Amino acid sequence: MRGARLGLLAAALVGLALATARPAQAIEAIEMPTPQMQARYVVLLHELRCVKCQNEALADSEVGIAVEIRRQVREMMLAGKSDEEIREFLVGRYSEFILFKPRHSWRNAWLWYGPVLLLVLGAFIWVRIVRSRAALLATDTDPVSDDSLNVSPSRE
Numbered sequence: 001m002r003g004a005r006l007g008l009l010a011a012a013l014v015g016l017a018l019a020t021a022r023p024a025q026a027i028e029a030i031e032m033p034t035p036q037m038q039a040r041y042v043v044l045l046h047e048l049r050c051v052k053c054q055n056e057a058l059a060d061s062e063v064g065i066a067v068e069i070r071r072q073v074r075e076m077m078l079a080g081k082s083d084e085e086i087r088e089f090l091v092g093r094y095s096e097f098i099l100f101k102p103r104h105s106w107r108n109a110w111l112w113y114g115p116v117l118l119l120v121l122g123a124f125i126w127v128r129i130v131r132s133r134a135a136l137l138a139t140d141t142d143p144v145s146d147d148s149l150n151v152s153p154s155r156e
Helices: 002-020 035-047 064-078 083-094 109-139
Strands: none
């Protein structure tokens, strides 16, 4: 009796999940005139970030702005623009945020070199602290007593 109820409940939950599930929507497949252009198009779309989804490639995004940018990229490629010209256009319109790999420039040097500088600064501070504590230990001439160690006398 109890097993039948659990089976009915499980069937109802599965049915509810199937009834409310949203079908997967495929991203439109855009065909380019030549296989070389198609490969270039796919590589370029994976190098660009969706401006709305933020950490999703332009090739994988389903939002309207991504569809529009993909259309613009296709039109520019068909017009004979190079990948660099397409990137420059998109950076001019959406800023460097659209690039998954930002360029090396003085504006974003902190992004590339900041972690290394922080690591070097942390190592420098650590070395200074260790050396100063070692110097304090070398100059300490006070005898060690049982009270300073917080050791209780052994019971015999």
